[in-house]
Amino acid sequence: MSQKEITRVKKTIRNFLDPSIKFPSEFEILFKRWALLNSFYNTYSDAYFPNLGGDCKKVLNFGREFSSIFTKIEEDKIKVLIEPECVGKGKNDSKPDKYVKEATKQLRVELSLSNGCENCRPEKKIRCDNLLDVAYLFDPFEALMRIIYQIRCNLFHGDKLVFEGNQYERNLRLIKASNLILATVLNEISK
Numbered sequence: 178m179s180q181k182e183i184t185r186v187k188k189t190i191r192n193f194l195d196p197s198i199k200f201p202s203e204f205e206i207l208f209k210r211w212a213l214l215n216s217f218y219n220t221y222s223d224a225y226f227p228n229l230g231g232d233c234k235k236v237l238n239f240g241r242e243f244s245s246i247f248t249k250i251e252e253d254k255i256k257v258l259i260e261p262e263c264v265g266k267g268k269n270d271s272k273p274d275k276y277v278k279e280a281t282k283q284l285r286v287e288l289s290l291s292n293g294c295e296n297c298r299p300e301k302k303i304r305c306d307n308l309l310d311v312a313y314l315f316d317p318f319e320a321l322m323r324i325i326y327q328i329r330c331n332l333f334h335g336d337k338l339v340f341e342g343n344q345y346e347r348n349l350r351l352i353k354a355s356n357l358i359l360a361t362v363l364n365e366i367s368k
């Protein structure tokens with residue numbers, strides 16, 4: 178972790194401790210649900226896949242191992258995350274992570290939606306189009322988990338712009354849909 182990232186994480190912590198900043202309740206719900214999921218995929222990875230590496234790898238592995246959960250999730254919740262545009266890495270018009278774009282692309286095909294980034298805002302579409310393709314075949318649930326992991330990462334950046342900027346309504350929609358999906362996931366894994 179670089180010094181810059183450590184500074185960013187400290188800022189996130191300060192923002193969330195600051196009583197004058199009121200984060201929407203949906204944000205708190207995502208934190209709680211992700212923490213519960215995190216305890217599961219960490220324990221699962223430690224038990225069966227001890228050499229996976231970082232957090233994101235554990236999430237992807239979880240998605241592959243529990244692929245059948247995908248059928249339990251309502252399509253309209255998934256569509257919120259992949260329509261109309263790719264989830265960016267960071268705020269506003271930031272380009273997506275190339276794996277998030279690939280995961281989004283593959284899920285669009287899975288759900289018979291338009292294949293490309295035609296619906297991404299013009300300024301974002303340019304950034305999407307400039308991303309190099311990655312040769313990686315996601316399991317559909319793995320792809321979905323990769324996208325929600327990105328939303329969680331963006332939220333953990335904890336910048337006020339996440340809920341005060343011009344993308345607030347969209348961010349809230351993404352977070353609400355993620356919360357509903359996570360509720361299904363948590364329910365399934367705890368049976």
Ligand SMILES: [Zn+2]
Nearest residue numbers: 263294297305
């Ligand atoms: Zn896009």
